[in-house]
Amino acid sequence: MTENQTEVKKVDIATLRSQLTKKNEQYILQLERSLKEAQVSKAKITSTLEEMLPVLVENQKKGLTARQLFGTVTQQTQSVLEGPKKDPMVKSPDWQIAVDGGLMVGGFFALIAGITLFLNPEQSEAMGVISLIMNFVVGGLALLVLSKVTPDINQPKGKRGYIRYLVVSSLVMLAWLVLVMGTQFLIPTSINYVFPAIVYLFIGSGALVLKWYLKKTLDIRGGIL
Structure with a gap:
């Protein structure tokens, strides 16, 4: 069954x-050659052509060229290597937003804490290791909660959720202070x-460098910052 399906695909192409x-x-x-040089698998090249060719055949009737539709060979090769882009409206998984x-x-x-201790080494109320860990954990959970109640400016006035955001953010900040200061x-x-x-x-x-690296690598979306 698989062999027959493969043959049909080859005939279509x-x-x-x-x-x-x-x-x-x-x-x-040129695109096939470029993809092979980039060590793209044969299956991926085939699926790419299956997506491109119907579009190309249809639009060349209107006088459009492959370059106009897909960009240069180099640009299209890069697009295939990078894969489909994320929808900017789709948020990342909760754990990624919390870690970020x-x-x-x-x-x-x-x-x-480091700057404060550096300027005043004798300070007796500096943040301890457990308080520091709590800041990482509770801070991540707090911003995750806030990301879920962020006002939606695209909604009509009165339905954007500003009051809900104000109430939730106040409660979250209070819980955060109580836990960390406790x-x-x-x-x-x-x-x-x-x-x-x-x-x-x-x-x-x-931590800040790691945040920047993970945000860029995982393309984390939907957080507060």
């Missing part, structure tokens, strides 16, 4: 290619150990 103008056929030949937010919040407060004051320093300033600065800068 061959039939469509026979209908191309010389200019468009030359484009397809946690790294931002935790990294930011770690930098503040660990700071209730857990003894023997457990909630305070690091030297340089450690906080290293953790903070590392």
Whole structure:
């Protein structure tokens, strides 16, 4: 059954290619060569042609060329390598948004703690390790919640959710402060150990760099920042 399906696909491609103008056929030949040089699999090349050829055959009747439809061979090759682009309106999974937010919040407060300790080494109420961890965890969850109630400016007035956002954000910030400050004051320093300033600065800068890297690599969408 699979072999028959493959044969049908080959016939379809061959039939469509026979209908191309010389200019468009030359484009397809160059694209195939470019994809092979980029080590794209044969199956992927076949599926790419199956998508492109019907569009090309239909639009060349209107006088459009492959270059006009798909860009240069180099651009189309890059498009195939990158794969389909994400819909900008589609949010990333919750865990990605939480990690992104946690790294931002935790990294930011770690930098503040490091700078504060650097300027005032004798400070006795510096953020301890457990409080620092809580900032990462609770901060990530807080921003995840806020991302779900962000006002929608595309909705009619009165339905954009500003009041809901204000109420939820106030409750989230209050819970955040209670949890983080609670660990700071209730857990003894023997457990909630305070690091030297340089450690906080290293953790903070590392967290923010990791946030930037993950956001770019995973293309995280839907967070607060």
